[in-house]
Amino acid sequence: MSGRRHLWRWRRNPLRRREDVVEAWIVLAVWVLVTVVGAVVAPLAFRAAEHRFAEQRAHRxxxxxxxxxxxxxxxxxxxxxxxxxxxxxxxxxxxxxxxxxxxxxxxxxxxxxxxxxxxxxxxxxxTTAPTKPGEGRVEAGFLAVGAALAAAAPVLGAGAFARARLDRRRLALWDREWDLVGPR
Structure with missing residues (x-):
């Protein structure tokens, strides 16, 4: 039953609007993109930082x-x-x-x-000593997380913008429906 509750926007429901389904797909697409972007960017940033720290150790x-x-x-x-x-x-x-x-x-x-x-x-x-290997791995990890978050931020922002537009559209539709039903 809890699985159905998580996918409530895809179930048949007389109160479900087209905007609800669009929003569900937007949320799914945003999270898939965030996961893929993070999975690609984080290891690349980690390796680049590790390489830079290794260069420092070799040349300082x-x-x-x-x-x-x-x-x-x-x-x-x-x-x-x-x-x-x-x-x-x-x-x-x-x-x-x-x-x-x-x-x-x-x-x-x-x-x-x-x-x-x-x-x-x-x-x-x-000006500084080269980063030690253990410190370098920790710093590279933090840089990788930061790079993944920075790369995911535009995707999350676009998703939030699209959901806000859908909310405005839903409110406008509710206003129109209320104008028809409210005077009765």
Whole structure:
């Protein structure tokens, strides 16, 4: 009996209108499309994110940089949200050349202190360490869910729009019928 209740719009019923059947088909089509879109987009997004994180792990390398000056502190220092300041550092690139650049360091460090940083294959400093494999899988999972939801949103929106139009049509039909029956 409960199966019939779920498919009530397809059953024979003298009160069933054409709009009810159309709405039932719209709801079915929307959910089938959402399922298919999610099943296609989520694995693609997951694999793309996993590939990107693997690339980061392959092309980012740790390096020990040396602080060239005492880290600035006080009013003139360029502070970041985590309390670190910008200062000049020197490090050795993968090709053996000495490089200099600016990065965020703790404000209490003296000149000559070593700072652990990350560089790419060309010896340029990168702002963050590569994502660890376990963290990468979790982040890729969240990105996959987000991508599936983003891809399904237009389908759900179109379905909601179509159902709203059907509701307006039903209300207009009820108004017309009431105009005929109401005065009696």
């Amino acid at each position: 390398h740790p390096v020990r940089a040396v602080l060239m000056d005492d880290a600035p502190h006080g009013v003139t220092a360029e502070w970041s949200a985590d309390g670190r300041v910008q200062d000049a550092v020197r490090w050795v690139a993968p090709d053996g050349t000495s490089r200099t650049g600016r990065t965020l360091v703790d404000p209490s460090l003296p000149a000559g202190a070593t700072v652990p940083l990350w560089q790419d294959d060309r010896g340029r400093l990168v």
